Amino acid sequence: MYIVSLGGPKWWQQASRSVSISASLSRVESPPARADATFKVTMLPGDGVGPELMTAVKDVFKAGDVPVEFDEFHLSEVQNMASEDKLEELLSSMKNNKVAIKGKIHTPMEFKGELASYEMRLRRKLDLFANVVHVNSLPGYSTRHNNLDLVIIREQTEGEYSSLEHESVPGVIECLKIITRAKSRRIAKFAFDYATKKGRNKVTAVHKANIMKLGDGLFLQCCAEVAQLYPKIKYENIIIDNCCMQLVQNPYQFDVLVMPNLYGNIIDNLAAGLVGGAGVVPGESYSAEYAVFETGARHPFAQAVGRNIANPTAMLLSAANMLRHLNLEYHSHMVSDAVKRVIKQGKVRTGDLGGYATSDEFTQAVIANLAV
Amino acid sequence: MQQGEHVNLKESNSANISSIGEIPAMQTVTLIPGDGIGPEISSAVVKIFQAANAPVSWEERNVTAIKGPGGRWMIPPDAKESMDRSKIGLKGPLKTPIAAGHPSMNLLLRKTFDLYANVRPCISIEGYKTPYTDVDLVTIRENTEGEYSGIEHQIVDGVVQSIKLITENASRRIAEYAFEYARNNQRSSVTAVHKANIMRMSDGLFLRKCREVAESYKDIKFTEMYLDTVCLNMVQDPTQFDVLVMPNLYGDILSDLCAGLIGGLGVTPSGNIGANGVAIFESVHGTAPDIAGLDLANPTALLLSGVMMLRHMGLHDHAHKIQKACFDTIREKKVLTKDLGGNSKCSEFTADICRRVQDLD
Numbered sequence: 001m002y003i004v005s006l007g008g009p010k011w012w013q014q015a016s017r018s019v020s021i022s023a024s025l026s027r028v029e030s031p032p033a034r035a036d037a038t039f040k041v042t043m044l045p046g047d048g049v050g051p052e053l054m055t056a057v058k059d060v061f062k063a064g065d066v067p068v069e070f071d072e073f074h075l076s077e078v079q080n081m082a083s084e085d086k087l088e089e090l091l092s093s094m095k096n097n098k099v100a101i102k103g104k105i106h107t108p109m110e111f112k113g114e115l116a117s118y119e120m121r122l123r124r125k126l127d128l129f130a131n132v133v134h135v136n137s138l139p140g141y142s143t144r145h146n147n148l149d150l151v152i153i154r155e156q157t158e159g160e161y162s163s164l165e166h167e168s169v170p171g172v173i174e175c176l177k178i179i180t181r182a183k184s185r186r187i188a189k190f191a192f193d194y195a196t197k198k199g200r201n202k203v204t205a206v207h208k209a210n211i212m213k214l215g216d217g218l219f220l221q222c223c224a225e226v227a228q229l230y231p232k233i234k235y236e237n238i239i240i241d242n243c244c245m246q247l248v249q250n251p252y253q254f255d256v257l258v259m260p261n262l263y264g265n266i267i268d269n270l271a272a273g274l275v276g277g278a279g280v281v282p283g284e285s286y287s288a289e290y291a292v293f294e295t296g297a298r299h300p301f302a303q304a305v306g307r308n309i310a311n312p313t314a315m316l317l318s319a320a321n322m323l324r325h326l327n328l329e330y331h332s333h334m335v336s337d338a339v340k341r342v343i344k345q346g347k348v349r350t351g352d353l354g355g356y357a358t359s360d361e362f363t364q365a366v367i368a369n370l371a372v
Numbered sequence: 373m374q375q376g377e378h379v380n381l382k383e384s385n386s387a388n389i390s391s392i393g394e395i396p397a398m399q400t401v402t403l404i405p406g407d408g409i410g411p412e413i414s415s416a417v418v419k420i421f422q423a424a425n426a427p428v429s430w431e432e433r434n435v436t437a438i439k440g441p442g443g444r445w446m447i448p449p450d451a452k453e454s455m456d457r458s459k460i461g462l463k464g465p466l467k468t469p470i471a472a473g474h475p476s477m478n479l480l481l482r483k484t485f486d487l488y489a490n491v492r493p494c495i496s497i498e499g500y501k502t503p504y505t506d507v508d509l510v511t512i513r514e515n516t517e518g519e520y521s522g523i524e525h526q527i528v529d530g531v532v533q534s535i536k537l538i539t540e541n542a543s544r545r546i547a548e549y550a551f552e553y554a555r556n557n558q559r560s561s562v563t564a565v566h567k568a569n570i571m572r573m574s575d576g577l578f579l580r581k582c583r584e585v586a587e588s589y590k591d592i593k594f595t596e597m598y599l600d601t602v603c604l605n606m607v608q609d610p611t612q613f614d615v616l617v618m619p620n621l622y623g624d625i626l627s628d629l630c631a632g633l634i635g636g637l638g639v640t641p642s643g644n645i646g647a648n649g650v651a652i653f654e655s656v657h658g659t660a661p662d663i664a665g666l667d668l669a670n671p672t673a674l675l676l677s678g679v680m681m682l683r684h685m686g687l688h689d690h691a692h693k694i695q696k697a698c699f700d701t702i703r704e705k706k707v708l709t710k711d712l713g714g715n716s717k718c719s720e721f722t723a724d725i726c727r728r729v730q731d732l733d
Contacts, residue, residue, distance in 0.1 A: 171540035245632030
């Protein structure tokens with residue numbers, strides 16, 4: 001996995017630079033543990049049910065005696081609590097802590113001046129280029145497709161989400177989709193490194209290069225080039241509409257999927273729906289230096305605010321992933337096992353899984369199940 | 373505020389069907405058999421229509437691209453003339469040449485007749501089991517602009533820019549078509565699918581036009597939903613959706629997603645509506661060259677597209693008869709083609725449907 005660069009063409013040097021990301025995946029990335037061995041993590045509750053889910057995480061962590069301290073920030077575009085200063089504070093906290101857990105910052109549809117939302121700007125400033133969603137069927141909860149195990153890797157900083165739009169003449173709007181070789185190579189390398197590290201067999205690139213010949217064609221070319229460096233991993237590609245059709249008919253043919261921004265959004269949500277919805281799938285975003293943990297399908301779920309019905313599973317599982325990233329293996333297993341045990345028992349389930357429990361009841365059940 | 377002749381076409385065609393008791397006038401339809409399994413499934417459909425006594429007279433045409441004056445590629449003039457006259461077409465699968473120098477045939481047809489709306493009704497087929505039951509929705513996709521404008525360029529080495537185009541006129545046109553379709557087919561709601569939180573100006577314009585058009589159709593419920601939310605909910609509970617209207621790329625993805633819910637492209641009908649009253653109905657699967665000519669093909673997709681065509685022409689009775697016969701055959705499971713899980717030949721499948729249609733009379 002470590003490339004010995006023999007002073008070849010320029011892109012080799014670029015490729016070997018991104019090896020550090022994979023190296024960082026296997027090494028502890030957080031700052032050195034303090035004297036009292038507590039890790040500091042930035043917390044961004046976001047909008048909608050975010051604050052409720054964060055409360056669940058904090059409660060579980062307190063009950064489990066997890067040595068993590070949260071630095072909370074409240075940044076919200078819809079509640080008029082967003083400003084440049086807040087963003088700067090948040091960024092400096094991130095630079096110190098390197099790890100964050102966050103909810104979704106909702107983007108209002110009306111824009112005042114800037115087309116890029118705060119969520120997008122945060123991603124760009126931290127260069128969180130890779131979004132990884134691990135789609136696993138929950139034991140004990142059956143859906144139309146059981147025993148799923150997919151990884152969806154999505155490029156998160158360019159593509160259709162460029163926020164470059166303009167009205168050429170009244171009534172005619174152009175929106176630019178940008179694909180670059182550097183970023184396509186970077187995400188392809190990330191995908192193959194991830195697959196190698198986790199022992200996966202196949203990486204499938206998802207694209208629409210038959211229509212967007214130059215744009216997605218470039219993405220596909222980069223994936224193919226990177227694939228040659230990993231002879232042990234099978235490489236395939238599939239067109240996005242066929243991919244969606246195959247996912248609902250036979251999702252077992254896929255292993256790791258890598259794709260540009262918009263298709264990633266679609267496939268993340270589709271795959272989350274296959275195993276139980278937005279409430280059960282955790283996700284994380286990586287840059288070369290930072291790791292941000294969140295839910296897989298990112299929705300503020302505003303209609304559930306205050307009704308105590310949101311499912312904390314996704315956020316709790318993501319928090320467990322965060323603990324593993326901080327090298328707190330014992331606590332990570334404790335939290336994720338407790339969540340899985342509650343779901344498997346089936347007695348306490350929130351509405352989206354067909355049960356009648358409130359978020360609080362579910363959180364209490366998880367706390368009760370923490371390894372005694 | 374009626375826009376486009378296609379809306380009035382429904383009324384004018386209904387007028388062709390004279391009062392009850394008289395034989396309805398024969399209507400001409402341009403038939404494009406296509407390549408690969410195209411010819412065999414087209415003849416299967418013609419046979420079934422004959423058995424149902426559908427008042428349709430077929431004009432067969434070929435649409436292989438030819439170079440016209442000025443060096444531009446175009447479809448053969450006799451095909452164009454036939455289509456302009458008959459206004460209705462039924463098309464089989466066309467081969468997409470890799471290096472023939474001309475653009476894909478589907479693209480050429482779309483440009484020639486300004487086929488701006490792609491309509492795909494997705495209804496669960498009773499005899500063909502999939503994990504999703506009770507699907508009954510229609511996806512209406514804007515087919516001329518959006519992400520498929522084909523405008524791309526390499527700015528500097530390694531940086532490519534693709535342009536997504538959204539215009540007010542196209543958005544208004546597709547929204548009006550969607551609401552008219554909902555009204556004519558007794559559907560209760562129309563949902564606009566978009567990503568206006570990310571592409572605030574372009575999808576914002578699309579959404580605004582949909583909202584404006586919704587004002588004139590107060591009898592139809594109008595909702596809007598983000599694309600990712602639609603995908604999330606579609607695979608959990610597809611029964612909550614009715615008519616979906618959306619720009620080009622989302623439409624492409626969602627219509628294939630919905631086809632997957634009911635069993636794939638082999639059983640999904642599709643229709644393309646043009647600006648001058650032209651409507652071309654087609655099967656969306658490939659040409660299947662490996663089974664061409666072996667009498668193994670499944671004509672269901674083309675047949676259901678033909679049924680859609682009959683409904684568009686106002687011949688609801690015939691449409692209902694043929695659809696019922698087709699679904700009954702599939703439900704019985706005695707004579708099924710290989711892709712539906714059986715062992716029969718295409719001709720046997722066709723004969724069974726013809727028999728049922730005649731029995732239904």
